[in-house]
Amino acid sequence: MKALVYRGVGDIALEDRPDPQLQQPGDAVVRLVKTTLCGTDLHIIKGDVPTCQPGRILGHEGIGVVEQAGAAVSQFKPGDRVLISCISSCGKCDFCRKGMTSHCRTGGWILGHLIDGTQAEKVRIPHADTSLYHIPDGVDEEAMVMLSDILPTGFECGVLNGRVQPGGSVAIVGAGPVGLAALLTAQFYSPARIIMIDLDDNRLEVARRFGASDCLNAGDGQLVEKVMALTGGLGVDSAIEAVGVPATFTLCESIIAPGGDIAVLGVHGKPVELHLERLWSHNITLRTRLVDAVTTPMLLKSVEAGKLQPEQLITHHFALADILEAYDTFGKAAENKALKMIIEA
Numbered sequence: 001m002k003a004l005v006y007r008g009v010g011d012i013a014l015e016d017r018p019d020p021q022l023q024q025p026g027d028a029v030v031r032l033v034k035t036t037l038c039g040t041d042l043h044i045i046k047g048d049v050p051t052c053q054p055g056r057i058l059g060h061e062g063i064g065v066v067e068q069a070g071a072a073v074s075q076f077k078p079g080d081r082v083l084i085s086c087i088s089s090c091g092k093c094d095f096c097r098k099g100m101t102s103h104c105r106t107g108g109w110i111l112g113h114l115i116d117g118t119q120a121e122k123v124r125i126p127h128a129d130t131s132l133y134h135i136p137d138g139v140d141e142e143a144m145v146m147l148s149d150i151l152p153t154g155f156e157c158g159v160l161n162g163r164v165q166p167g168g169s170v171a172i173v174g175a176g177p178v179g180l181a182a183l184l185t186a187q188f189y190s191p192a193r194i195i196m197i198d199l200d201d202n203r204l205e206v207a208r209r210f211g212a213s214d215c216l217n218a219g220d221g222q223l224v225e226k227v228m229a230l231t232g233g234l235g236v237d238s239a240i241e242a243v244g245v246p247a248t249f250t251l252c253e254s255i256i257a258p259g260g261d262i263a264v265l266g267v268h269g270k271p272v273e274l275h276l277e278r279l280w281s282h283n284i285t286l287r288t289r290l291v292d293a294v295t296t297p298m299l300l301k302s303v304e305a306g307k308l309q310p311e312q313l314i315t316h317h318f319a320l321a322d323i324l325e326a327y328d329t330f331g332k333a334a335e336n337k338a339l340k341m342i343i344e345a
Contacts (some may be wrong), residue, residue: 003057003120004323009047014323017057020116020124021307025072028128030082032179034145035062036321037330039176040267043244044113046328048269051114059119060086060111061148062345063141066132067122083133083300084118084125086111086149087293102290108130109290119323119334121345133296136304142342143303146181146310147283150340151299151312153291154242154265160295161287162238162263164189169231171195173218173251174242175203177313177339182209182240184308185299195227195236197251199333210312218251227255234258240265245256246272259283313340318345 003017023166038061044052066080068145076082088107089096095103102108111117116124119206124129124176135144159182164170168191172179175198186194195214196207204215216226228235235257241248252262253275262284273287302308315338318326329336 001121002320002329003116004059006044006052006054006056006058010045012045012058012311012327013318013319015150017116017120019122022068022070023124024126024300025070026129027069027070027128028066028073028125028132029065029122030078030084030125031067031122032062032064032118032120034141035059035343035345036145036148037119037326037341037343039148039178039244041112042331043267043269046269048267049113052283054235057110057116057120058112059117059123060109060113061145061149061150062118063135063144064123065345069128069295073128076132076134081135083135083144083296084148085113085131085133085296086153087291088131089293090124090127099292099294101294102294103340107284119320119343121320133300136300139304140311142314143309143311145342146313146340147296147303149291149293150177150181150295150313151185151308151310152184152295154178155185155295155299156293157289158182158240158263159186159189161261161289162239162240163261163285166190168237169193169195169237169257170238170240171197171227171252171255172240172242172268172269173197175200175207175215176242176333179240179242180210180313181310182205182242182265184187184213184310184312187211191238193230195230197223202334203339204339206339218345223251224254231257235310236260238263242266244268250275253279255328256282256284261285261287264288267318314342315339316341317342
């Protein structure tokens with residue numbers, strides 16, 4: 001099969017690889033129909049995720065059709081159309097029982113990280129019964145791809161960790177795909193104000209269409225002052241950091257209100273400064289999280305009911321044979337007005 005392989009920092013290639021095989025009774029082999037690229041994949045290629053070793057097939061999102069199911073798989077059979085979760089969950093270990101499936105003893109975020117992933121024609125899925133979802137008839141397949149990772153990540157790591165509340169104020173720093181996913185799902189809670197901050201005016205315009213009340217360019221020398229002016233001089237109740245660089249974390253520290261919540265949504269590859277000399281008396285809460293994808297069933301129902309349209313995030317389509325071009329386009333997102341890619345496998 002064809003697969004996109006990480007060969008070392010800054011080096012990826014489309015290669016021929018053997019088809020995956022069942023290794024455990026709970027495994028399934030899924031033939032990919034559509035997959036996508038994630039900002040986390042870019043972090044891997046930059047060297048920010050050293051636990052991902054050269055030779056790994058990247059990708060942790062997608063939809064497909066079950067080709068093989070192990071003897072212990074009871075919920076899926078060959079021919080079933082499935083959504084692949086970015087998190088593999090055994091459903092039985094202590095972390096899974098606490099709802100922290102991202103720390104599953106034999107799973108977690110392993111696809112495209114510790115085991116071969118979904119940017120290929122086929123993928124092996126461990127713990128298939130608790131790591132796949134049936135795709136309902138009649139739903140937009142491309143919307144389903146957005147439910148593999150980006151929607152639950154934006155919602156869980158951003159909105160839930162940021163404790164977005166009705167009538168509250170929210171700043172989302174970073175209007176990339178995951179920041180926009182947080183924007184879409186923050187509206188479940190009817191905050192009074194959602195401020196989107198980014199360097200890319202095109203993405204800010206998209207954010208305005210998606211429901212942001214205010215859009216500010218991060219290059220504005222009066223950015224902090226403008227956020228304070230929008231919030232009565234107090235700062236925001238929830239600051240969602242959705243980029244993963246020190247400057248955006250520092251910005252969240254600068255605009256958080258007393259008693260507020262900072263939620264770290266970005267993947268950080270470098271140390272950041274925690275300014276306790278300013279925040280020690282601020283009663284703030286700082287939360288980090290790797291997506292657990294425990295909200296996927298709820299989000300799936302929201303999409304099925306038409307309450308959420310994540311297909312709005314899709315800007316480009318490529319064939320798997322052209323995935324290197326897709327990576328180049330995604331890596332130059334501002335230049336290409338790129339958000340999410342659909343890769344036809």
